[in-house]
Amino acid sequence: MPRKKNSDKKKSPMAVSVIAVAIVALFLLRLVQVYAPLIRHNFFRGGINGALFNGLSLTPLGSDLFSASSYLALSLAGIFVLIGFLRLRRWSWVLLMAWTGISLVISLVDYFYSHANFAVMASNVIIAFALNIPEVQRIFGIRKDIDGPKV
Amino acid sequence: MDPKSERPSVPVGTTDLELLRKFEPVVYYTTGEQVYPAPVEPYVADASLWEHHPDGHDELLVKHGQMSMEKLIEPRPAAFGSIRYLRFIEPLNLGEAAQVLRDQAALRRQIGEFFHPGIGRLARGGFLPRLADGLFSLSFLLRGHLPAADMAAAELDYNTIREKHPEHVYYGRVTHQAGWTILQYWFFYYSNPWRSGFHGVNDHESDWEMITLYLYEEDGQLMPEWAAYASHDFRGDDLRRRWDDQSDLTIENGHPVAHAGAGSHSSYFRKGEYQAEVNPPLPGWLAGLVKAWDKFWTETLGQPAVNAFHVPFVDYARGDGLRIGPDGVQAWLPVLIDETTPWVSQFRGLWGLFAKDPISGENAPAGPMYNRDGSPRGSWYDPLGFAGLDKEPPPPQAQSMLEQDCREIMQRQAVLERSIPEKAEALQALGIKAKGMEGNPHLAKQYAALEKAIGTLGTEVRALRRESSENTALLQGLTRRLERIQAGVRDNPQAQIHNPAVPDDPSEALRFDRAAETWAAVSLSLLLFVIAGLIFFAPHYIWAGLAVILMLFVTAESILRGAFVQTVGRITLILAMLASVILVIHFWKWIILVALLVMGVSLMVQRLRELTG
Numbered sequence: 116m117p118r119k120k121n122s123d124k125k126k127s128p129m130a131v132s133v134i135a136v137a138i139v140a141l142f143l144l145r146l147v148q149v150y151a152p153l154i155r156h157n158f159f160r161g162g163i164n165g166a167l168f169n170g171l172s173l174t175p176l177g178s179d180l181f182s183a184s185s186y187l188a189l190s191l192a193g194i195f196v197l198i199g200f201l202r203l204r205r206w207s208w209v210l211l212m213a214w215t216g217i218s219l220v221i222s223l224v225d226y227f228y229s230h231a232n233f234a235v236m237a238s239n240v241i242i243a244f245a246l247n248i249p250e251v252q253r254i255f256g257i258r259k260d261i262d263g264p265k266v
Numbered sequence: 267m268d269p270k271s272e273r274p275s276v277p278v279g280t281t282d283l284e285l286l287r288k289f290e291p292v293v294y295y296t297t298g299e300q301v302y303p304a305p306v307e308p309y310v311a312d313a314s315l316w317e318h319h320p321d322g323h324d325e326l327l328v329k330h331g332q333m334s335m336e337k338l339i340e341p342r343p344a345a346f347g348s349i350r351y352l353r354f355i356e357p358l359n360l361g362e363a364a365q366v367l368r369d370q371a372a373l374r375r376q377i378g379e380f381f382h383p384g385i386g387r388l389a390r391g392g393f394l395p396r397l398a399d400g401l402f403s404l405s406f407l408l409r410g411h412l413p414a415a416d417m418a419a420a421e422l423d424y425n426t427i428r429e430k431h432p433e434h435v436y437y438g439r440v441t442h443q444a445g446w447t448i449l450q451y452w453f454f455y456y457s458n459p460w461r462s463g464f465h466g467v468n469d470h471e472s473d474w475e476m477i478t479l480y481l482y483e484e485d486g487q488l489m490p491e492w493a494a495y496a497s498h499d500f501r502g503d504d505l506r507r508r509w510d511d512q513s514d515l516t517i518e519n520g521h522p523v524a525h526a527g528a529g530s531h532s533s534y535f536r537k538g539e540y541q542a543e544v545n546p547p548l549p550g551w552l553a554g555l556v557k558a559w560d561k562f563w564t565e566t567l568g569q570p571a572v573n574a575f576h577v578p579f580v581d582y583a584r585g586d587g588l589r590i591g592p593d594g595v596q597a598w599l600p601v602l603i604d605e606t607t608p609w610v611s612q613f614r615g616l617w618g619l620f621a622k623d624p625i626s627g628e629n630a631p632a633g634p635m636y637n638r639d640g641s642p643r644g645s646w647y648d649p650l651g652f653a654g655l656d657k658e659p660p661p662p663q664a665q666s667m668l669e670q671d672c673r674e675i676m677q678r679q680a681v682l683e684r685s686i687p688e689k690a691e692a693l694q695a696l697g698i699k700a701k702g703m704e705g706n707p708h709l710a711k712q713y714a715a716l717e718k719a720i721g722t723l724g725t726e727v728r729a730l731r732r733e734s735s736e737n738t739a740l741l742q743g744l745t746r747r748l749e750r751i752q753a754g755v756r757d758n759p760q761a762q763i764h765n766p767a768v769p770d771d772p773s774e775a776l777r778f779d780r781a782a783e784t785w786a787a788v789s790l791s792l793l794l795f796v797i798a799g800l801i802f803f804a805p806h807y808i809w810a811g812l813a814v815i816l817m818l819f820v821t822a823e824s825i826l827r828g829a830f831v832q833t834v835g836r837i838t839l840i841l842a843m844l845a846s847v848i849l850v851i852h853f854w855k856w857i858i859l860v861a862l863l864v865m866g867v868s869l870m871v872q873r874l875r876e877l878t879g
Contacts, residue, residue: 209831216838219845220817224810226848233852236845243842247835249568257831 128254130245131200134211137245138197141218141238145190148232152179189218208246208255215242273509274520275487286438286449286600289490291477292521292591293453294537296528296584298374298381300421300463301473303453303590305435305601306609308427309472309617310338313352318620320347330356339612350615351630354456354471355419363415370418373425379587381528383465383580384539400790411628412462412469412621420457420471427456433599434590437634441604441649445660447481447488448649452603452634453531457618460529460581467530467542467579468627471618474634475531477524478649480506482660491661493522494653495533496645498542498581502654503762507535511759514766519593527581537585538769567839570832580770603634614640654762668748675741682734689730693723782826793819 153159156176167177192214199207222236245251252258276288295302315328315337327350328337344350358366374380437452458473460466480492493515494506507515509522514535516523524533527540534540563569590596603610610633618630632638635646645652659667696719703713760766793815800811817837824833850857 209834212831212838213834216817216834216841219838219841220814223841223845223848224814227810228807231848233849237849240842240845240849243838247567247569247839257835 128250130248130251134242134245135197135201137238137242138193141235142190142193144235145186148186149183152183203254205256208257212246215239273489275489278483278486278488282440283600283602285440289449289479290521290592290598291451292518292523294525294585294589295587296582297587298379299528299587300459301424301455301457303434303436304456305431306454307335308431309456310335312423313354316351316353317344318349320345335609339608349620351620352617353619355416358415366415366419369422373422381464411623414462417457417459417462417469424456434596435599435601437603438600439603443650445663446650449479450649451477455531458529464529464582470628471630473531474631475533476645477533480655482662484662492655495524497532497534497767500765500767504765506653508759521592525583525585527583530581532581534583534767536769537583540581540583540767540769542579542581610635665751668744672741672744672748675737679737682730686730686734689723689727693727696720696723785826789819
């Protein structure tokens with residue numbers, strides 16, 4: 116006997132799943148960015164083994180530690196947002212869009228000034244475009260117009 | 267409602283002057299307005315007459331103090347490309363300008379009227395329009411423009427003249443076109459101090475504004491049907507309101523009410539503060555790029571339209587100042603004009619200083635009958651087309667014209683009903699004949715000719731059937747409309763309006779109005795300071811820093827305006843597009859490869875499904 120579907124439940128568009136997968140991929144990619152500089156500086160064996168500041172500017176160690184902690188914060192924020200996103204919360208769309216925007220800024224600054232991480236950039240692009248899909252915006256209550264798809 | 271009920275009327279044959287007086291408008295001004303409609307003669311007497319020659323030099327034709335209406339229209343040959351103009355305010359040196367500004371402040375105190383902008387225009391536009399506004403302000407360094415002291419001097423001179431000539435004049439014109447009786451009320455102001463006095467777009471010496479009423483004749487009476495007010499940003503149908511449109515047009519004892527914009531004198535149907543927009547002229551290639559971007563942004567990405575290039579200005583038509591019109595303290599003095607009025611038809615020049623502004627905003631206007639270049643003014647020679655009324659017959663004619671249309675279509679249908687079966691029968695006969703020829707090679711020539719005739723007749727029959735079908739649909743529409751008219755049902759009075767002029771609701775525009783206003787006032791300067799700091803302290807990161815700072819400013823603005831969500835979405839989308847371009851540049855081969863693979867797999871799956879049923 117076929118199971119009866121709950122018609123009142125909001126149905127997630129495909130894009131929501133795509134975004135969720137992209138967030139997880141980004142989380143893993145960011146983790147690599149967190150650990151790579153820390154391993155380079157033997158952080159896990161010897162802790163902070165040098166000066167972080169040289170006058171007003173950061174030393175290479177300080178710069179790497181700053182980057183690693185920023186990426187870690189972004190990754191953790193990503194997990195927090197992911198939970199809200201899968202529950203179709205409006206705030207999670209706003210946070211995710213802001214988070215993607217910040218992440219894109221970092222990716223672009225990296226691209227123009229140091230080494231680019233194209234995988235992160237591509238994931239962010241996919242998330243940004245997917246979040247902009249009208250159905251996704253409607254399901255999160257961002258777009259209030261009623262001209263949805265005609266049945 | 268019967269269109270005639272509660273509508274003022276005058277008998278046909280009433281003199282033009284009485285007609286103008288009967289329907290003359292009531293105009294409400296904004297507190298702090300500097301000049302009001304006045305007679306032209308004292309203005310001309312107080313001006314000098316000049317000629318701007320194509321080689322760039324300006325020649326004085328008649329000195330200040332020697333001008334008269336006769337000298338204004340005196341024929342003087344001039345070279346192609348020359349511009350004749352009046353100059354109301356003689357050039358002021360620095361000391362005189364300072365004195366004039368002090369005198370103006372004293373006059374304002376004496377009159378006891380001050381203009382308070384409230385929440386300024388800067389806070390009402392977004393950050394990008396404000397950036398465009400900054401550039402617009404800077405453009406005055408390059409463009410010809412009027413100093414603020416000139417407008418102050420014009421106000422002082424106007425007040426001096428007003429002591430001798432206190433009357434508020436309108437120049438009325440009555441004309442008849444296509445069944446309509448048209449009343450035009452022209453108002454002459456000695457200056458247009460919109461920019462210097464009310465934070466508007468432009469200043470210029472003198473100003474001509476106009477209100478037009480359209481009357482129709484029925485049962486020996488003339489009755490008003492439409493009112494059109496000249497206004498910025500609006501053209502054609504958007505300019506007029508029907509007499510019974512109570513949502514927009516106010517009638518005071520049979521007189522239409524207008525609210526004049528402070529300094530601009532543009533007329534509005536409802537009092538309020540209006541957003542006027544100026545779109546700076548862009549080079550063709552840039553305008554094309556902007557258009558393409560707009561299309562991509564709205565149609566492809568589904569985003570709301572944003573015009574970052576327009577400069578928002580507020581036109582304050584608050585209606586809380588002087589009232590001029592019948593049944594009040596300040597009444598109108600009507601003066602009849604037409605094509606035979608010498609100063610109207612024979613002076614094609616500008617009624618104030620030619621400021622050499624290439625986009626004309628600061629150049630004075632020409633008179634009622636002409637444009638700035640001396641060509642005839644559309645609102646004068648085609649007052650119906652001016653308000654989009656050229657396609658509308660007067661109400662009594664509308665019914666008879668519709669009845670005539672219906673009769674003609676019915677007659678044509680009767681003809682078609684006879685001719686279509688005849689031609690269809692003839693076509694069938696040809697078809698049968700052609701069938702009989704098939705299989706007879708010796709009839710090849712006749713068969714070819716017959717085929718051609720069948721083709722021609724077939725096309726004709728199809729066209730007639732289409733015409734008949736279209737006529738049926740058209741007749742249904744016209745008949746329904748005729749029935750509505752006969753039943754006295756009127757159209758929606760605002761059906762013709764595509765872009766309604768709606769005043770701002772400042773309380774809705776901003777979330778934290780004080781903070782937003784302060785931010786609006788300082789943000790642009792702050793941005794310049796931060797850029798200077800960036801150049802000095804972090805020159806290597808100038809572009810990235812600039813982009814980040816701009817985003818931070820826009821985000822801060824969006825929080826104040828309650829548009830954070832939309833702004834974050836837009837910024838991220840723009841960044842994503844930039845990142846996409848970078849990805850395409852670096853991985854175009856891979857992108858093509860993946861696209862081909864995906865298409866190949868997709869096609870294969872489809873074909874295999876067909877194969878396996």
